[in-house]
Amino acid sequence: MKPPKRLFLGLFLFVSILILSLLLYFGYSIYSPNLAIIRYSFIAIVVLLSSVSFFSLLAFGYMFLSILKGISLPFLNRLAEKSVTFLYPYILQLGRLLHITQDKIQRSFIEVNNKLVESRKMQVAPNELLVLLPHCLQNNNCLYRVTGDPYNCHHCGRCVLDPVLNLLVKRQVNVRIVTGGTIARKAVKMFKPKLILAVACERDLSSGIIDSFPIPVWGLLNHRPHGPCYNTSVSIDALNEILNKILKPEEPLAQSLLCDCASFWCGR
Ligand code: SF4
Known part of the structure; x- marks a missing residue:
């Protein structure tokens, strides 16, 4: 079951309103203190809170509309990213x-983020996409080191990396299996x-999404039937579905490149 997006949006709105209330409080307090220094500090706080409150409420409205209507505006995307961060x-x-x-808040945040990325209707070429996989997808007893090079996998079928890498090689996308944020940033x-x-758990995905701004990240949660960080798995169907949405459709071979000579020896 997908986590509700309204949880993150609700908390986002709550924090924005809290800032607005602080703003009103400080705004009201400006008139009471006698000392000029206190008054000026309050004015500075009011100006700061007004900007934060204005932009966060604008970002909330935009995210709400984006999710509901699929609207995407580059300037407001940036604003939403900054406000969320x-x-x-x-x-x-x-x-x-x-x-x-x-976990619940992070799952909701990932859902909101994915909807915002989807609303941009971005489609990229395979070499413009980077797929980041967590190393815990690998079978814990595997002797091959796939973190440096995913092609070290011998496709023995003992873990989900076998079908995942088959799919990613077929789609010709860049892929890295990472052990943490530092290696992911390097990639x-x-x-x-x-x-x-990116495929990961709630915590790593949400911090990765925030770390990678302004590069958009589509997050896919892994399954953890044996507990966290151990022999985890991921849905191949979900991965394939996302790839179908974000990769440009393959262009058919140009007619001029197709050879129509009937020679048996012709390799084209
Ligand atoms: S599928 Fe690849 S990574 Fe998984 S256990 Fe086999 S060789 Fe190791």
Whole structure:
């Protein structure tokens, strides 16, 4: 079952309104203190809170419309990304106060993020996409080191990397199997992708999405039937479905390249 997007959006709105309330409080307090220094500090706080509150409410409205109507505007995309990056730690804190688990908020955030990425209707060439996979997809007893080079996999079929890598090689996309954020950042620097498709757990995906701004990241959660970070798995159908959405359709071979001579020896 997909996590509800409204959880993250609700918390986002709550934090924005909280900032607005602080703004009103400080705005009101400007008139009470006698000391000029306190008054000026309050004015500075009011100006700061007004900007944060204005932009976060604008970002909320935009994200809401984007998810509902699929609207995408480059300037507002940036604003939504910046606001989410800024408010994300406060949203997690608020969730903790309200006894909402971090996983739940992060799942909701990933859903909201994916919807925003989808609303951009981006389609990239295979070499413009980077697929990042977590190393825990590999069978724990496997002797082959796939983190440096995914092509070291011998396709023995003991873990999900076998069909996953088959699919990714077929789609000719860049792929890296990573052990953490540092290696993932290195891969992003190396491939300079226009779009990232990342498979990971809630925590790694949400921090990866925020770290990678402004490069959009489509996040896909892994399955953890044996607990976290151990022999995890991922849905091949979901992966394929996302690839179909974000990869440009393959162009048919130009007619001029097709040979119509009937020679048996002709290799074309
Ligand atoms: S499929 Fe590849 S990575 Fe998985 S256990 Fe076999 S050789 Fe190792």
